[in-house]
Amino acid sequence: MKKIAFMSPVVSSLLIAGGYKIPETSTNAVALGAANIAHNQNNADAAYYNPAKMIFMSDENHIEADLNYIHINKEDYKPTSGNILRSENENFYIPSLHYVSPKLGNNSARVGVSIVSPGGLSRKWNQEPAKTSAQEFTLEVVEVNPTVAFTINEKLGFAVGFRVVNTKGVVKSDGTTDIDPGEGVTLSKVARNMTGESTDFGYNLALSYQPISNLELGLTYRSKIDLNPEGNAKLTSTAGSLVYNGPANVSVPLPAAINAAIAYTFITKTTLEIVYERTYWSAYKRLDFTYDTSINPTLKSIFGTVKPKEWKDTNTFRFGLTQELKNMTLMAGLVIDEAPAPEKTIGFELPDTDTVSVSLGGRYKINDKIDLGLSALYSMHDKRTVSSSVNDNGLDGEFTDGDVIIISAGLGYKF
Numbered sequence: 542m543k544k545i546a547f548m549s550p551v552v553s554s555l556l557i558a559g560g561y562k563i564p565e566t567s568t569n570a571v572a573l574g575a576a577n578i579a580h581n582q583n584n585a586d587a588a589y590y591n592p593a594k595m596i597f598m599s600d601e602n603h604i605e606a607d608l609n610y611i612h613i614n615k616e617d618y619k620p621t622s623g624n625i626l627r628s629e630n631e632n633f634y635i636p637s638l639h640y641v642s643p644k645l646g647n648n649s650a651r652v653g654v655s656i657v658s659p660g661g662l663s664r665k666w667n668q669e670p671a672k673t674s675a676q677e678f679t680l681e682v683v684e685v686n687p688t689v690a691f692t693i694n695e696k697l698g699f700a701v702g703f704r705v706v707n708t709k710g711v712v713k714s715d716g717t718t719d720i721d722p723g724e725g726v727t728l729s730k731v732a733r734n735m736t737g738e739s740t741d742f743g744y745n746l747a748l749s750y751q752p753i754s755n756l757e758l759g760l761t762y763r764s765k766i767d768l769n770p771e772g773n774a775k776l777t778s779t780a781g782s783l784v785y786n787g788p789a790n791v792s793v794p795l796p797a798a799i800n801a802a803i804a805y806t807f808i809t810k811t812t813l814e815i816v817y818e819r820t821y822w823s824a825y826k827r828l829d830f831t832y833d834t835s836i837n838p839t840l841k842s843i844f845g846t847v848k849p850k851e852w853k854d855t856n857t858f859r860f861g862l863t864q865e866l867k868n869m870t871l872m873a874g875l876v877i878d879e880a881p882a883p884e885k886t887i888g889f890e891l892p893d894t895d896t897v898s899v900s901l902g903g904r905y906k907i908n909d910k911i912d913l914g915l916s917a918l919y920s921m922h923d924k925r926t927v928s929s930s931v932n933d934n935g936l937d938g939e940f941t942d943g944d945v946i947i948i949s950a951g952l953g954y955k956f
Contacts, residue, residue: 572902576861
């Protein structure tokens with residue numbers, strides 16, 4: 542009997558949210574490469590990136606709506622022997638909304654809320670052997686993040702937030718060959734179709750400190766969230782001899798992350814911000830999921846085997862540059878990001894690589910109440926070589942391309 546190792550459909554789709562995380566959920570964040578933790582230009586996206594900054598904003602309602610277009614370029618896998626495999630291009634339109642209230646009570650507190658998509662996307666392969674385990678991985682992630690900020694003193698603000706994360710995933714594979722379920726029949730192919738959904742909870746904390754007018758410091762923390770999707774799995778033989786149609790569930794971590802930032806504004810009204818981000822991917826140690834007891838033991842051994850993942854914590858460095866003009870703000874960014882997946886456990890469902898991203902954008906002030914923004918980010922993926930002597934999935938070759946383009950448009954309104 543020949544067994545081909547499989548990733549859990551539900552888990553793999555969910556972890557695309559991490560390996561392909563989307564930290565740029567607003568027009569300004571796209572323009573600055575998410576280097577907007579310490580410095581904020583009186584925009585409502587402070588409610589998400591550093592809600593403690595809300596106490597320093599003008600005393601009025603702030604609202605911002607953004608639309609991001611995301612293009613994920615095809616990814617190539619060139620094995621040491623054989624034909625090149627190529628994933629499909631992917632395109633998405635993702636909206637976001639941010640709101641900051643006026644000062645409340647004795648002017649010592651403010652409330653904000655953000656509705657964003659912090660991760661997700663998709664990866665599709667239509668060639669063997671990639672489609673055997675990763676024909677399609679599609680994920681939708683929506684986070685609702687209400688926050689409240691408090692004035693500690695005129696230079697220091699603190700904020701706390703509540704995270705509500707809803708995930709929906711669809712996973713399909715084209716099947717494997719030569720499976721003996723122990724029933725006197727060798728199955729030529731087993732296809733799978735799985736859906737899963739969950740709503741899970743976490744929190745975030747933030748500090749903003751402005752010791753002098755042109756120096757700003759920011760610190761934010763987002764907690765780990767244990768995602769607990771419950772869904773339905775269908776495993777179907779082309780011979781029609783074996784069918785599983787029943788529940789499947791798993792628990793996986795969406796890791797904690799901390800951001801520390803410093804921003805300095807020069808006399809020319811030019812602001813430079815530097816952000817260090819630490820993401821605690823080491824929480825992702827293994828895949829372990831369950832099916833109903835009615836599943837055939839052989840299929841359970843293939844689709845339900847606990848698999849070590851052993852991801853590592855990663856460092857990200859973000860650099861943002863902002864230039865204030867009379868009625869316009871110009872922005873640019875640079876991001877250097879590490880991949881969390883080690884060579885040992887990397888697979889087709891998540892061929893993650895180190896990346897370097899560059900970005901550019903601007904906002905135009907129409908009047909005292911309305912402004913418009915436009916920005917773009919280009920993320921370049923490094924090559925990733927994998928050796929079968931190390932890789933648990935038997936991969937021996939090189940992943941290339943898979944670059945990402947984000948274009949964002951936003952409308953801000955104050956009242």
